[in-house]
Amino acid sequence: MTRHIRNFLFFGLMSLAIWQLFEGGYIHAKAWLAQHLIHATWQKKVSHNDVTPPWPGADMHPVARLTTKKGDVDLMVLSDTSARTLAFGPGHMAGTTIPGDYGNVVMSGHRDTHFAFIEHLKDGEQLNLEISSGDQKTYEVVGSKVIHQREIEVALETGDDRITLITCYPFDSLIPGGPMRYAVIARALPQPYLKI
Amino acid sequence: MQSPSSGSWRYTQIPQKTIITDGLKGLFISIGVGLTTATFLFATTLALTLIAGAANAEELNDLQKTSSGSLLVKNAQTGEYTPTPTLATEVEIDVSGMLSRTKVSHKFQNNSKDWVEGIYVFPLPDNAAVDRLRMRIGSRIIEGQIKEKKVAKKMFHEAKKSGKKATLVEQERSNIFTTSLTNIAPGESITVEIEYQNILDYREGIVRLRFPLVVAPRYISGREHDALNAPYNVRNAGQDANRISPPVIDESEPKRNFVNLSINLDAGFSIANIQSTNHDIRKKKITDRKYTIQLASDSVPADRDFEVTWRSAPNAMPSSAVYTEIKGDKHFSLITLFPPTVQTEPDARLPRDVVFVVDTSGSMHGSSLDQAKNALTMAVRRLTKNDRFNIIQFDDKTKALFDRERPASNKNLKVACQYIEALTADGGTEFAPALGAALNDEVKTGRIRQIVFITDGSIGNEDQIFSMIKSRLGANRLFPIGIGSAPNSHLMTKIAEYGRGSFTYIGDISEVAMKMRELFNRLENPIVTDITTTWPKHFNVDITPEIVPDLYQGEPLVIIAETDNFATGSLQISGMLAGKEWSRNIDLDTQTNQQGIGQVWARRKISEHMGSLRGGAPEDKVRKAILNLALEHSLITKYTSLIAVDITPSRTTEFMYRQRIPVNLPSRWSQAKIFGTLPQTATLSSMHLMLSALFSLLALACFVRQKTYSKARAK
Numbered sequence: 031m032t033r034h035i036r037n038f039l040f041f042g043l044m045s046l047a048i049w050q051l052f053e054g055g056y057i058h059a060k061a062w063l064a065q066h067l068i069h070a071t072w073q074k075k076v077s078h079n080d081v082t083p084p085w086p087g088a089d090m091h092p093v094a095r096l097t098t099k100k101g102d103v104d105l106m107v108l109s110d111t112s113a114r115t116l117a118f119g120p121g122h123m124a125g126t127t128i129p130g131d132y133g134n135v136v137m138s139g140h141r142d143t144h145f146a147f148i149e150h151l152k153d154g155e156q157l158n159l160e161i162s163s164g165d166q167k168t169y170e171v172v173g174s175k176v177i178h179q180r181e182i183e184v185a186l187e188t189g190d191d192r193i194t195l196i197t198c199y200p201f202d203s204l205i206p207g208g209p210m211r212y213a214v215i216a217r218a219l220p221q222p223y224l225k226i
Numbered sequence: 227m228q229s230p231s232s233g234s235w236r237y238t239q240i241p242q243k244t245i246i247t248d249g250l251k252g253l254f255i256s257i258g259v260g261l262t263t264a265t266f267l268f269a270t271t272l273a274l275t276l277i278a279g280a281a282n283a284e285e286l287n288d289l290q291k292t293s294s295g296s297l298l299v300k301n302a303q304t305g306e307y308t309p310t311p312t313l314a315t316e317v318e319i320d321v322s323g324m325l326s327r328t329k330v331s332h333k334f335q336n337n338s339k340d341w342v343e344g345i346y347v348f349p350l351p352d353n354a355a356v357d358r359l360r361m362r363i364g365s366r367i368i369e370g371q372i373k374e375k376k377v378a379k380k381m382f383h384e385a386k387k388s389g390k391k392a393t394l395v396e397q398e399r400s401n402i403f404t405t406s407l408t409n410i411a412p413g414e415s416i417t418v419e420i421e422y423q424n425i426l427d428y429r430e431g432i433v434r435l436r437f438p439l440v441v442a443p444r445y446i447s448g449r450e451h452d453a454l455n456a457p458y459n460v461r462n463a464g465q466d467a468n469r470i471s472p473p474v475i476d477e478s479e480p481k482r483n484f485v486n487l488s489i490n491l492d493a494g495f496s497i498a499n500i501q502s503t504n505h506d507i508r509k510k511k512i513t514d515r516k517y518t519i520q521l522a523s524d525s526v527p528a529d530r531d532f533e534v535t536w537r538s539a540p541n542a543m544p545s546s547a548v549y550t551e552i553k554g555d556k557h558f559s560l561i562t563l564f565p566p567t568v569q570t571e572p573d574a575r576l577p578r579d580v581v582f583v584v585d586t587s588g589s590m591h592g593s594s595l596d597q598a599k600n601a602l603t604m605a606v607r608r609l610t611k612n613d614r615f616n617i618i619q620f621d622d623k624t625k626a627l628f629d630r631e632r633p634a635s636n637k638n639l640k641v642a643c644q645y646i647e648a649l650t651a652d653g654g655t656e657f658a659p660a661l662g663a664a665l666n667d668e669v670k671t672g673r674i675r676q677i678v679f680i681t682d683g684s685i686g687n688e689d690q691i692f693s694m695i696k697s698r699l700g701a702n703r704l705f706p707i708g709i710g711s712a713p714n715s716h717l718m719t720k721i722a723e724y725g726r727g728s729f730t731y732i733g734d735i736s737e738v739a740m741k742m743r744e745l746f747n748r749l750e751n752p753i754v755t756d757i758t759t760t761w762p763k764h765f766n767v768d769i770t771p772e773i774v775p776d777l778y779q780g781e782p783l784v785i786i787a788e789t790d791n792f793a794t795g796s797l798q799i800s801g802m803l804a805g806k807e808w809s810r811n812i813d814l815d816t817q818t819n820q821q822g823i824g825q826v827w828a829r830r831k832i833s834e835h836m837g838s839l840r841g842g843a844p845e846d847k848v849r850k851a852i853l854n855l856a857l858e859h860s861l862i863t864k865y866t867s868l869i870a871v872d873i874t875p876s877r878t879t880e881f882m883y884r885q886r887i888p889v890n891l892p893s894r895w896s897q898a899k900i901f902g903t904l905p906q907t908a909t910l911s912s913m914h915l916m917l918s919a920l921f922s923l924l925a926l927a928c929f930v931r932q933k934t935y936s937k938a939r940a941k
Binding site: 033036037039040043044046047048049050051053054055057058111113116117121123131138139140141142143145177179181182184185196197198202203204205206207208211 | 345904905906907908909910911912913914915916917918919920921922924925928929931932935
């Protein structure tokens with residue numbers, strides 16, 4: 031009798047464990063797969079100016095490609111920062127400078143998937159931003175800070191040429207939706223935009 | 227050198243509470259990890275949890291260090307600082323009767339040591355016909371040419387690559403333009419002059435001239451609305467959001483982009499009263515009908531729209547006017563007719579259903595919401611016993627006072643006033659669902675259904691809204707009221723046009739009472755309907771608007787016609803006025819030759835073509851029609867741009883940098899309320915994985931218990 035209950039409990043708990051594993055894994059799988067598909071779209075966009083969506087019915091599009099000099103990160107930055115878009119990749123915050131232009135280009139991404147790496151960015155590390163024309167720009171990390179989500183000053187123009195990467199903070203909090211954010215600032219290295 | 231705003235990096239302390247919870251969690255995970263190692267069933271879970279656990283332990287150390295000071299705030303290395311180009315704007319407006327010609331000069335100054343390219347976003351009145359571009363470099367002037375948009379872009383890129391100075395003016399929305407400039411030498415300044423023609427707004431005896439000075443940061447709707455069944459371009463609602471949302475100057479910094487403005491006014495009748503809504507002005511009388519007007523302080527920052535109004539001296543207003551322009555073998559006539567005023571008894575009014583829709587999004591925060599509340603309260607009090615009403619508020623959600631329209635009884639009105647008083651502003655601007663809710667009901671026979679909506683109109687996905695109105699208007703009539711320092715009057719005017727209503731702009735709280743009285747006179751009084759025009763027989767005419775809209779009390783009828791013959795004979799206009807047939811004859815013979823009517827005619831035609839595009843007309847056909855009109859009349863449109871290219875290259879070997887020129891936030895807007903908060907950037911994945919580990923632990927415990935139990939039993 032008790033043995034049956036124990037068995038039932040054991041398999042019940044096991045199914046719960048598998049279900050949660052699947053739920054957690056799904057988020058990572060989606061984040062990974064979407065980036066792969068968008069990468070393929072980006073190549074076409076850069077080389078043939080082809081703008082087919084990454085998958086049928088996709089309502090966002092890549093605006094830039096963010097890589098580290100070390101080569102361990104290669105991310106497609108998407109056109110907005112809605113929750114739906116961020117599941118597929120980091121997003122460019124609307125109203126801030128367009129990737130590639132002079133100004134403050136603000137991008138944000140999930141702390142537990144795409145933007146997990148920004149926690150480990152050190153001063154002096156170099157980041158590369160490629161835009162759809164194929165132009166590239168190199169940035170150097172100059173600092174990071176913890177801010178409240180209301181401190182939107184970080185997203186405003188500062189007069190210099192920089193990118194700001196934003197993710198949620200603390201990095202390992204279990205429940206999403208906290209008010210703190212972590213921002214990494216990287217300045218553009220002096221570089222020509224166009225030479226004859 | 228570091229820029230002022232980046233100089234003040236804040237050292238944020240990590241709240242103590244976070245560290246404690248994180249510490250506990252780390253401990254919990256470590257125990258979890260230790261125990262789970264034994265479980266062979268969940269090797270995968272294990273691996274993932276282990277990695278998470280290791281990372282957490284490291285993080286814990288970091289956090290403990292942080293709480294004492296500044297580890298997470300790294301030094302702000304001094305980077306090369308390049309000052310952004312500055313911009314000064316000069317506006318000269320020539321008014322002649324109901325027409326105005328405006329010259330806008332933007333002077334770009336490159337203060338840096340490098341060659342730069344600049345892009346600047348600027349607004350113009352919604353019916354502006356931009357037909358001229360000049361680029362001034364020192365004493366040299368280069369005239370712009372009208373080209374198909376693609377061709378112009380190509381020319382610009384070629385100039386850029388070969389080091390030649392070039393200016394490209396493009397239309398982004400019908401009232402938002404961008405100027406791109408390339409190859410500006412270090413320390414050099416370039417002046418870009420554009421000219422446009424437009425018709426002034428006349429209503430209730432007041433002529434209104436507006437010059438927009440601000441492109442408000444727009445809320446670009448991120449969601450699609452399925453209820454919409456809109457055929458045109460819905461998916462792309464906000465795809466060009468980047469281009470029309472310029473960088474904004476930090477609130478704490480001084481305002482930039484100064485403007486100088488002057489008007490030469492020839493009203494065509496004796497002027498009684500000249501007033502400016504948002505700025506102090508200086509006026510100088512030349513004759514009864516001629517004045518010059520200037521801004522009182524020489525330069526004001528471009529952070530609120532300029533509006534000046536004037537009215538005619540008693541009985542000085544003519545009942546109709548005809549102006550003609552002769553352009554080659556074509557003749558363009560501008561006909562203005564002021565219908566007579568009719569008073570009616572209040573009892574004779576038709577009972578109305580009125581739905582008030584009010585924008586309570588973040589951008590309305592502050593005095594805009596106060597104005598809206600005032601206007602709403604006034605509007606609700608004007609309702610009579612026979613009327614029914616409802617109030618809908620929207621930000622990124624839509625809420626209504628009642629489930630359907632209710633009679634304007636004392637009790638319901640009291641509830642409504644309390645509801646209005648309690649309105650607060652926050653969040654995004656999702657206009658489409660609110661409009662959908664307001665348009666939703668069927669119109670009962672014998673009642674007029676009017677939708678009055680109050681917004682500051684910073685809404686980006688305009689096409690989506692227009693197609694919704696077009697497909698679902700029925701017998702509803704829309705009356706947008708624009709509020710605050712920079713409403714999107716293109717959007718509002720179009721909504722009024724498609725919604726067969728009218729647009730009211732309230733610039734200041736002191737105007738609320740007067741403007742609302744005007745609007746309600748219009749809503750409650752009879753109108754001229756079913757208007758038709760009859761032209762002399764030998765004429766071959768192309769008129770705009772093709773379908774003459776209903777006329778509300780105090781509004782003039784403005785018709786522009788292209789004819790192939792000299793305008794002789796008379797034009798008959800007829801319709802229904804207060805239930806009776808009514809007609810007027812207008813003599814077309816005129817001696818006055820007025821420049822610019824052709825442009826205004828073409829601009830209206832183009833606008834009609836764009837409208838048919840929203841109604842589902844094939845794009846290549848519309849494009850062709852617009853291209854013909856635009857190239858002939860030299861107008862900037864969605865498909866054509868003005869471009870000026872220098873002949874000789876000026877940059878030879880140097881590098882060039884690219885810059886965008888930031889704009890001021892409209893006066894009285896608060897930054898935090900517009901942008902809201904920084905995006906949410908975390909998922910539930912680690913919680914799911916944690917729970918998975920927890921459940922597998924419990925299952926393991928269960929399993930172990932079971933084994934020991936069976937062993938005991940066996941013994």
